Structures are given as C-alpha cells and as structure tokens.
Amino acid sequence: MGGAVWVAIAATIGNFLQGWDNATIAGAVLYIKKEFNLESDPKMEGLLLAMSLIGSTVITTCSGSVADWLGRRIMMILSSICFFICGLIMLWSPNIYVLLLARLVDGFGGGLAVTLVPLYISETAPTETRGLLNTFPQFAVSTGMFLSYCMVFGMSLAETPNWRLMLGVLVIPSVLYFVLAVFYLPESPRWLVSKGRMAEAKKVLQQLRGMEDVSAELALLVEGLQVGTDATVEEYIIEPDTGLTDDHDPAAAKDEIKLYGSEEGHTWVARPVTGQSMLGIASRHGSIQNPNVPLVDPLVTLFGSVHERLPDQGSNFLNFGSMFSTGGKDTKNEEWDVENIHRDDDDDYARDDDDDYVRDEENIQTPLMSRQTTSMGKTNATPGGSMFGSIKGGSFVDGGGIGGGWQLAWQWTENEGVNGKKGGGGFKRIYLHQEMESDSKRGSIVSVPGGDVTGENESFRAAALVSQPAVCPPKELTDQHVIGPSMAHPSESVGRGSSWRDLMEPGVRRALVVGIGIQFLEQFSGISGVLSYTPQILQQAGVSDMLSNLGLEPASASLLLSGFIALLMLPSIAVAMRLMDVSGRRTLLLTTIPPLILSLLVLVLVNLIETSSIVHAVMSTVSLLLYICFFMMAFAPVPNILCAEIFPTRVRGVCIAICALTFWISDIIVTDTLPLLLNSVGIAGVFGIYAVFAVIAWVFIFLKVPETKGMPLEVITEFFALGAKKITD
Incomplete structure (x- = not known):
C-alpha cells in the first residue's frame, strides 16, 4: 500500500496548485480592482474570477475522451505545463486582458487536475483505502489555500503589495508537479489493461501493492472492461466438503463450487441456496423498494443490503486466495509461474494487435489468474467446476482477493452458450463475499441442492454476484489450458473501445444521474462562491474593521x-480521511449536511437582525467557519470520489468528464453571479439561496446516492448495472 500512498500524494500536487491559485486570486483581486478600476465594474470582476472556470469547462469537454485515448498520466503532465505557463503570464500581465488570458490557461490546468486526479487515484488505490487516498486531493487543495493565504498576507503588509508576484509564484510548485508527473507517476493499471498492455499493468500493480503476486487484481481489471453485464445476486452456503452431495445427488454437484485449501484433504464446498430471488440479499430485507420511504432509489436499498450483511471487523472469514476454475479435468499437483512458463503452441494463443507489442514479454502466454504456491491434493473436479485457493483454518488472511474482502472466481458450466452457440459450455464470473453472521446462523437449517444442511459453526453464508466474464475464450482454448476465462488476452475488447452507445447502458445512465446530480448540488450549495469571496464577505461582515484595532489594514x-x-479546513478533512472508508461516503454526507444547513441559516439571521458590530462580526465568522468545516468533512471530497467509483472502466474517463463539466458550469454560474447577488439581495439572501440548495442536496443524497465503501470498482459498476436493469425490466 505504501507505493499507492506516495503515488496519490504526488498526483495531488495538481490539486495543491488549484487550491493555491484559488486563494491567491481571492487575495490579489483586492489589489487588482484598484489598479484596473474594477470597483465600479462588478461584471469584469466576476469575469476575472470566472475566466479560470471557463478554461476548466472548455478543457473538461474533451479531457475524458483524450484521457481514455492517451492515458491519465499524459494529461497530468499537460496540467502541470498549463500551470507553469499561466504563472509566467500572470507574473507579466500588463493589462486586464492579458490577465484574463492567463486565467484561462490556469483553468486548463485546474480543470485537468480536478477531473483526472480522483480518477487516477481510484484506479491505483487499494479497495480498502480508496476513500482515504481519494480524500488527499481535497486535503491538498486546502493546504494550498492555507499556504497561499499566508504568502498573500505577508505580501499585503508591504507598503505597495505586488499582486503580480503573488500570482506568479505559482511557477515554482508547477515545476515540481511536472517533474513528479514525468519521472515518478506510473500510468493507471486499469488504463493499461484497457489498452491490452498487460505486462506493464502487472509491473505497475506490483509497484503499487508492494507484492509479486497481483494475478487476482490483474484478472479483476480484465473483467472490468465489460459494460452492462447481465448479472444476478445469489446466495451460497460454504461449509466443509463431506462428499455427501456427490454420493447422493449427482445433479446437485453441477451447481456447487469446490474450494481447495493449502492442506491435502482440506476442502470446502459452496452450494447455492435455493428459492432466492434475483436480488438475493436484498430480498431477505423485504422488497427492493423500501416500504418506509417509497421514493428511495432501489439501487440505494440494494447497495445498503450488501453493506448491512458484511461481517463485522474481527469476525472469521475464509480467504480463497487466488482462485480459478477447471473445465472438468483433473489438474496436476504442481506449481505455476504464470509469467515464465514457455509454451510451444504460441500461434494458437490470443495475440495483441498493437504494432509495438513485444511478443515474448508483453503478450500473455499464460493465465492472468495463477495458483498460489500451495500444495494441492487430487481435485476430483465436477461438471460444476472448481475454484482453488488458500484457506488457513477459517480465519481471514489477506491474500489473493480483489479487495474489501471480495473474491473473484469462475465456474465452468455445461450446456450454456459460448459466443452465441448452444450445446457447449461457458464460464460464470463470480464475485464472492461472506455475509454478516446472524443470530440464527448456528444450528439453523438451510435449503441447499443436496438437501437440508445444518449450519454448524464451520458453515456460513456468502453473497455472490454472478455474471458472464468480460473475456470468454473459445472452448478449444479452455480444453487446452484448463484454468479460467481471463487467460485470454483482452485484445478483442480493446479493439472495440468505447462508444456513446455504452453511455446508454442502464447502469451507466443510472450512475450519470447520481454523478451529475451530486456535482450540481455541491456547487449550488455555495462553496465556490464562499471560498472565492471569503475576504470580501468578511469585510462586509465587519470583521476587518474589528481587527483594524490591531493595526492591520482591512485587506x-x-x-x-x-x-x-483555510487552516481549520485541514482537521475537518482529516476527519473525512479517517471516516471515509469506515462510516462511508453516504453516511458522511447525510450526517454533515444538516449542521451545514444550520450554519447557513444562522448567517441569514445574523444579517437580517440588527445587532452590535462585534456580535455581528463574531457570529458571521463562527457560522462561516462552521459552514466551511462541515462542507470539507464530506460534501467537498465525496462527489469526486463517487464519480471516480461508479462508472465502468471503458467509459470512466468520458463519464467523469461529463460530471466534471457539470461541476465547472455550476461553478461558473455560482461564482460569476455572486457579486451581482451580493449587490441585489445582500449577503443574507445569498446564504438563504445556498441553504435551500443544501436541503435539496440532502434529499437527493438520501433518495439516490448509494454507499460504495469497501467495494472494488468493478463490483460497484456491476451492481449499478444489475440494479438498473432490474428496475427498468
């Protein structure tokens, strides 16, 4: 995990530059207005601040598709170059029009950083710490703001403050960002897999995870290439294999999955529970539609059901390690080295169409999923297939899973279509996760294909998300190499690429509603306007006059x-970093928005009721401080985190660009209209409008936004596709 942490920190230098610039322009505009006579021209003042937002909007329209084409790393390098150029231009700026041009270029850099850094971190971070690491960008923004305000404050004490120098200092950290992006940051492993560059993806994963065996996660990335699979949620009972099912009911063996442990004879079996609905887990909590709140999106209920059933920390798990399936043959009792075995039948294996593909090193000659170096006994594989892994006495061992306690496996089934042809066989892809222990677990009777089985201490329930693999090889290939479907190179999927039709998939459409909605409501809750105009808001509140007794100028x-x-933002974001992967994204939002609304209402009342200047200044400052702190705990980082999590790999860049475009357009509207609103409805009216949108945001989150903590990205998108299809059917 250490590699992923340092990579995330290096990537967030772009967000640091964005925060630095936002605070610098907020302070420098106090002096720019005087030099260019903008006091009587609020429209030009608003345009000066909004010009960077316009640049961000322009670059965002193409950033997603270009990032999917060229890669995430190249776009971050371009972002650093934009910051460097705009810093040089602002250091010169002979007139307002040149300064507007510099702000436009600055927007290009900021737009790329805001759009792509959360995406990049989500694609490189481990599942268990993805929320934590994706809070780094917001922490970097606030750190940049604090340090920038310190610099601008120090310069403001000079007899003639130099606003050009304030803005031009941006050149220095932008050089650091460029150096790190060029020489340190690796390309996203998910993007590399989407381009068929499997060996490079493996090396990056090994660097990020600090381990040699990354085969399970690499296979997961291959499975994430497919958009809109037809999945079902099923339930399994996992218990020691007694062999009774094989002896008494051979038909039931077709549906069971055998799990082999590290010791000979230590075998478990997963048997599907009969009589379950298509939505499995959710059905045990009643209808997928929440009867208490009918307007709640069924996706929210589905995701919530999954999280409610997860085991408590410290409870016993089974870890199946790196699993793969057989096609009805006995496997040899030997160890596999998936990267070094030389095959004589190379010509029959899947090829990469890229011209620069190096066959001996780049092309995958062996399966992505490997058997860990464990001693296996005879498999006695059944027609239902088998999965192999490492089981250590029933207690959880962090091994070859795909993150968050999830395991990826395949099952070979006969009489299913492959490539549209009937009469052969096919693989099922299974995302497996143990469920929370219930009071009725021990001693309960559960219906399984082999008959009623008593749930003794060693048995437990497991949820399984079952669908078709993203890359399914022909039967002759699986007969030759009896391992699993992701042994096939994803060149066919890579060649197809993404299309606008993918955006019409039910799961993608549903995710876009969530992403666009939360980005819009975040901005219209007022944070950008407040942060851009904090110095002027405090001046109107009389705080500057109160501090003038200390000998400071109002500015x-x-x-x-x-x-x-800005300094107090940092502990607020630290709280978010601590809770993002514990309480979850949805819970943080629903918990922090109510006090945020309350602080806005206090600001409204303080500015409507006549009070003494000291009371007015203190209440305004405290309320503004609380508003910003509660905003930073959740509403600032979560929208970008969610948008980086809920879209499939193939269209993730395009979808995030759409959400970011919503962010920037909303930001432009809020920032550009704030000076006019302050002049027309006053500060009380402005905060009243923000409070209304914050209430709407809470309702939207409660009804529409699911919880995504602790779930691999590919599992999240699979659940979106599943829930959306079942809702629309």
Whole structure:
C-alpha cells in the first residue's frame, strides 16, 4: 500500500496548485480592482474570477475522451505545463486582458487536475483505502489555500503589495508537479489493461501493492472492461466438503463450487441456496423498494443490503486466495509461474494487435489468474467446476482477493452458450463475499441442492454476484489450458473501445444521474462562491474593521482570517480521511449536511437582525467557519470520489468528464453571479439561496446516492448495472 500512498500524494500536487491559485486570486483581486478600476465594474470582476472556470469547462469537454485515448498520466503532465505557463503570464500581465488570458490557461490546468486526479487515484488505490487516498486531493487543495493565504498576507503588509508576484509564484510548485508527473507517476493499471498492455499493468500493480503476486487484481481489471453485464445476486452456503452431495445427488454437484485449501484433504464446498430471488440479499430485507420511504432509489436499498450483511471487523472469514476454475479435468499437483512458463503452441494463443507489442514479454502466454504456491491434493473436479485457493483454518488472511474482502472466481458450466452457440459450455464470473453472521446462523437449517444442511459453526453464508466474464475464450482454448476465462488476452475488447452507445447502458445512465446530480448540488450549495469571496464577505461582515484595532489594514485583516479558516479546513478533512472508508461516503454526507444547513441559516439571521458590530462580526465568522468545516468533512471530497467509483472502466474517463463539466458550469454560474447577488439581495439572501440548495442536496443524497465503501470498482459498476436493469425490466 505504501507505493499507492506516495503515488496519490504526488498526483495531488495538481490539486495543491488549484487550491493555491484559488486563494491567491481571492487575495490579489483586492489589489487588482484598484489598479484596473474594477470597483465600479462588478461584471469584469466576476469575469476575472470566472475566466479560470471557463478554461476548466472548455478543457473538461474533451479531457475524458483524450484521457481514455492517451492515458491519465499524459494529461497530468499537460496540467502541470498549463500551470507553469499561466504563472509566467500572470507574473507579466500588463493589462486586464492579458490577465484574463492567463486565467484561462490556469483553468486548463485546474480543470485537468480536478477531473483526472480522483480518477487516477481510484484506479491505483487499494479497495480498502480508496476513500482515504481519494480524500488527499481535497486535503491538498486546502493546504494550498492555507499556504497561499499566508504568502498573500505577508505580501499585503508591504507598503505597495505586488499582486503580480503573488500570482506568479505559482511557477515554482508547477515545476515540481511536472517533474513528479514525468519521472515518478506510473500510468493507471486499469488504463493499461484497457489498452491490452498487460505486462506493464502487472509491473505497475506490483509497484503499487508492494507484492509479486497481483494475478487476482490483474484478472479483476480484465473483467472490468465489460459494460452492462447481465448479472444476478445469489446466495451460497460454504461449509466443509463431506462428499455427501456427490454420493447422493449427482445433479446437485453441477451447481456447487469446490474450494481447495493449502492442506491435502482440506476442502470446502459452496452450494447455492435455493428459492432466492434475483436480488438475493436484498430480498431477505423485504422488497427492493423500501416500504418506509417509497421514493428511495432501489439501487440505494440494494447497495445498503450488501453493506448491512458484511461481517463485522474481527469476525472469521475464509480467504480463497487466488482462485480459478477447471473445465472438468483433473489438474496436476504442481506449481505455476504464470509469467515464465514457455509454451510451444504460441500461434494458437490470443495475440495483441498493437504494432509495438513485444511478443515474448508483453503478450500473455499464460493465465492472468495463477495458483498460489500451495500444495494441492487430487481435485476430483465436477461438471460444476472448481475454484482453488488458500484457506488457513477459517480465519481471514489477506491474500489473493480483489479487495474489501471480495473474491473473484469462475465456474465452468455445461450446456450454456459460448459466443452465441448452444450445446457447449461457458464460464460464470463470480464475485464472492461472506455475509454478516446472524443470530440464527448456528444450528439453523438451510435449503441447499443436496438437501437440508445444518449450519454448524464451520458453515456460513456468502453473497455472490454472478455474471458472464468480460473475456470468454473459445472452448478449444479452455480444453487446452484448463484454468479460467481471463487467460485470454483482452485484445478483442480493446479493439472495440468505447462508444456513446455504452453511455446508454442502464447502469451507466443510472450512475450519470447520481454523478451529475451530486456535482450540481455541491456547487449550488455555495462553496465556490464562499471560498472565492471569503475576504470580501468578511469585510462586509465587519470583521476587518474589528481587527483594524490591531493595526492591520482591512485587506490584510480579511486575508489573515481567510488563512485561519483555510487552516481549520485541514482537521475537518482529516476527519473525512479517517471516516471515509469506515462510516462511508453516504453516511458522511447525510450526517454533515444538516449542521451545514444550520450554519447557513444562522448567517441569514445574523444579517437580517440588527445587532452590535462585534456580535455581528463574531457570529458571521463562527457560522462561516462552521459552514466551511462541515462542507470539507464530506460534501467537498465525496462527489469526486463517487464519480471516480461508479462508472465502468471503458467509459470512466468520458463519464467523469461529463460530471466534471457539470461541476465547472455550476461553478461558473455560482461564482460569476455572486457579486451581482451580493449587490441585489445582500449577503443574507445569498446564504438563504445556498441553504435551500443544501436541503435539496440532502434529499437527493438520501433518495439516490448509494454507499460504495469497501467495494472494488468493478463490483460497484456491476451492481449499478444489475440494479438498473432490474428496475427498468
């Protein structure tokens, strides 16, 4: 995990530059207005601040598709170059029009950073810490703001503050960002897999995870190439294999999955529970539609059911290690080295169509899923197929899973269509996860294909998300190499690429509703306007006048308070970093938005009711501080985290660009109209509007936004596809 942490920190330098620039322009505009006579021209002042947002909007329209084409790393390098160029231009800026051009280029850099860094971190981070690492960008933004306010405050104490120098300092950290992006940051392994560059993806994963065996996760990335699979949720009972089913009911053996442990004779069997609905887990909680709140999206209920059934921390797990299936043949009792075995039948194996593909090193000659170096006994494989892995006495051991306690496996079944042809066989892809222990687990009777089985201490329930593999080889290939479907190179899927038709898949459409909605409501809850105009808001509140008794100019006093507020953002984001993977994204949002609304209402009342100047200044400052802190705990980082999690790999860049476009357009509207709103409805009216949108945001999140913590990206998108299809059927 250490590699992923340092990579995330290096990537967030772009977000640091964005925060630095936002705070610098917020302070420098106090002096720019005087030099260019903008006090009487609020439209030009609003355009100056909104110009970077316009640049971000323009670059975002193509950033997603270009990132899917060229890669995430190249776009971050381009972002650093944009920051460097705009810093040079702002250091010069002979007139307002050149400054507007510099702000436009600055928007290009910021737009790429905001759009792609969360995407990049989500695609490189381990499942268990993805929320934590994806909170780094917001922490970097706030750190940049705090340090920038410190710099601007120090410069404001000079007799003639130099706003050009304030803005031009951006050149220095942008050089650091460029160096790290070029020489340190690797390409996203998911993007590499999507381009068929499997060996490179493996090396990156080994670097990020600090381990040699990354075969399970590599296979997961291959499975994530497919959009809109037809999945079902099923339930299994996993218990020691007694062999009774094989002896008494051979037909039941077709549906069971055997799990082989590290010791000879230590075998478990997973048997599907009969009589389950298509939505498996959710059905045990009643209808997928929440009867108490009928308007709640069924996807929210489905995701919630999964999380409710997860085991408590510290409970016993079974870890199946790196699993793969057989096609009805006995496997040899030997160890496999998936990267070094030389095959004589190369010509029959899947090829890569890329011209620069190096056959001996790049092309996958062997399966992506490998057997761990364990001693196997005779498999006695059944027609239902078998999966192999490492089981250590029933207790959880972090091994060859795909993250978050999930396991990826395949099952070979006969009489299923392959490539549209009947009469052969086919693989099922299975995402497996143990469920929470219930009070009725021990001693309960569960219906399984082999008859009623008593759920003794060693048996437990497991949820399984079952669908067709993304890459399914022909039967002659599986007969030759009896391992599993992801042994096939994903060149066919890579060649097809993404299309706008993929955006019409039910799961993708549903995810876009969530992503676009939460980005829109985040901005209209007012954070961008508040942060851009914090010094002026504090001036209107009278705080600067109160601090003038300390000998500070009003502008310096407001900058000092702004820096103090930016400093207090950091512990708020630290709380989010601690809870993002514990409480979850949805819970954090629903918990922090109500006090955020309350702080806005206090700001409205303070500015409507006549009070003394000191009371007015103190209440305004405290309420503004609480608003920003509660916003930073969840509403600031979560929308970008969610948008980086809920879309399939093939269309992730395009979909995130659509959500980011919503973000920037909303940001432009909020920032550009704030000076006009302050002049027309006053500060109380502005905060009242923000409070209304915050209430709408809470309702939207409660009804539409599911919980995604602890789930691999590919499992999240599979659940979106499953839930959306069942809802629309």
